[in-house]
Amino acid sequence: MIYARKSTDAKLEQKINSISVQCASARSYIESQQHAGWYALDEELMDNNISGATMERPGIKRLKQLILEDKVRIVIVNRLDRISRSLSQFLELMTFFEAHGVSLVSVTQNINTSTPMGRLMIQIIMGFSEFERELICERVTERMHAARKNGQFLGGRPVLGYNIKPEGRALEIDELEAIRVREIFSMYIKQRSVKTVALELRNRGWKNKRWITREGKVTGGSDFTVSTLHNLLKNLIYIGKVTLKDEIFEGQHEGIVNSDIFDRANTILSGNDLTKGNRNRNSHDALLKGLLTCKACGTAFVHTGTKKKSGKG
Numbered sequence: 001m002i003y004a005r006k007s008t009d010a011k012l013e014q015k016i017n018s019i020s021v022q023c024a025s026a027r028s029y030i031e032s033q034q035h036a037g038w039y040a041l042d043e044e045l046m047d048n049n050i051s052g053a054t055m056e057r058p059g060i061k062r063l064k065q066l067i068l069e070d071k072v073r074i075v076i077v078n079r080l081d082r083i084s085r086s087l088s089q090f091l092e093l094m095t096f097f098e099a100h101g102v103s104l105v106s107v108t109q110n111i112n113t114s115t116p117m118g119r120l121m122i123q124i125i126m127g128f129s130e131f132e133r134e135l136i137c138e139r140v141t142e143r144m145h146a147a148r149k150n151g152q153f154l155g156g157r158p159v160l161g162y163n164i165k166p167e168g169r170a171l172e173i174d175e176l177e178a179i180r181v182r183e184i185f186s187m188y189i190k191q192r193s194v195k196t197v198a199l200e201l202r203n204r205g206w207k208n209k210r211w212i213t214r215e216g217k218v219t220g221g222s223d224f225t226v227s228t229l230h231n232l233l234k235n236l237i238y239i240g241k242v243t244l245k246d247e248i249f250e251g252q253h254e255g256i257v258n259s260d261i262f263d264r265a266n267t268i269l270s271g272n273d274l275t276k277g278n279r280n281r282n283s284h285d286a287l288l289k290g291l292l293t294c295k296a297c298g299t300a301f302v303h304t305g306t307k308k309k310s311g312k313g
Helices: 018-032 058-068 087-099 116-149 175-191 194-204 226-234 259-271 276-280
Strands: 002-006 044-048 074-077 103-106 162-164 171-173 210-212 218-220 241-244 247-250
Touching: 002 018, 002 058, 018 044, 018 074, 044 058, 058 087, 087 103, 087 116, 103 116, 116 241, 116 247, 175 194, 175 226, 175 259, 194 226, 226 259
Parallel strands: 002 044, 002 074, 074 103
Antiparallel strands: 162 171, 210 218, 241 247
16 A cells, blocks of 8 residues: 655646655555565555644545555555654554554665564664653653642642633632532531531532533532542642642632631641541451441441450349
8 A cells, every 4th residue: 555645735736746756656666576466556545735743634544444444464655754753653553553464664765564674673763752752751741840830720620619710721719619618627627527527518418529521521529428528628729729749839729718727627637647547446457447338428337346244144
C-alpha cells in the first residue's frame, strides 16, 4: 500500500508535484521487489494540505481500515516524516502495524521493518519517542506547579460549596452549599465526633457534592461517611488555599470558612485521629475490626470484651 502526504496544496495542480513524485518513487521500489512477491494495490492513499503532526487524516484512517480488513501487508512511504512528524504518534502507529503483522518501508531512507536493520532503526526512533514523552511529562509537571503557585484550580471534580466557572479552570462559591459547609464545621466543633456528625448529616439528608460532567453524566451525591466527612474538614480549599503534594499556596478562589474555625476543627481532628483507635484498642486480634459497618449509618462495628466471669450465683 502506497501512502503519500503533502503539508500544503501549493503546486498541486501541476502534473508533477510532491505527491506524484512520492507515489512514483514508491511504485518504482515495489517493482524492484517483484522477485519477493511484492505488488502494488490499485488504491493509493494521499493526504494533501494536512500536517504530519496529527493522525486525524483521511488517508491514515483509510489505511487503518484496510489493515483491519487484512488487505495490507506492507506500507510504502517516500520518507518517514510523510507518515508522521510526531515521534509519539509514530510509535503509536508502529504499534498498530506490528499488532496486525504490517511492515513499514521508507524508500529514500532504506528502512524496512521486516528486516533486522529496519527494526533496529525503529528501535532508535522509539528511543527518541520515549525521550519526547519524558520531556512532555516534565513540562506538564512544571506547568501544574506554576499554576498551583499562582493559586489556580487544576481541574477535576469540585467539592461541596464550589462550582467550576463556565470558562473552566476556576472556582466560584455555591452560596447554598456554602451555608451547609459552614454548618458542618460548626457541628463538628460542637460535637467533636466525626461519626456523630456523619450520622446527623445522613439523618438530615445532606449529601456530598453532586456534579454533572460535560458529557451529562451525574457523579457524586452520596451519603456522608466518616471518611468523606474527615476529608471535607481537612480540605484547605475551604480557607482559600490550594495544594500540590506537600506544598500549600494561596488560591485565586474565595474561601468559605473562617481560618480560626478551620484551625479549631482540625485541632480537634488531630486529637481524634481516625486510626488511633485501631492502633490502641485492637489488642485482642479482632479479625473483623474495620470490615463490618452499620447499613443504616455507615459506622464501623467495634469489638468489646469483659473479664467478668459468668455463672450461676
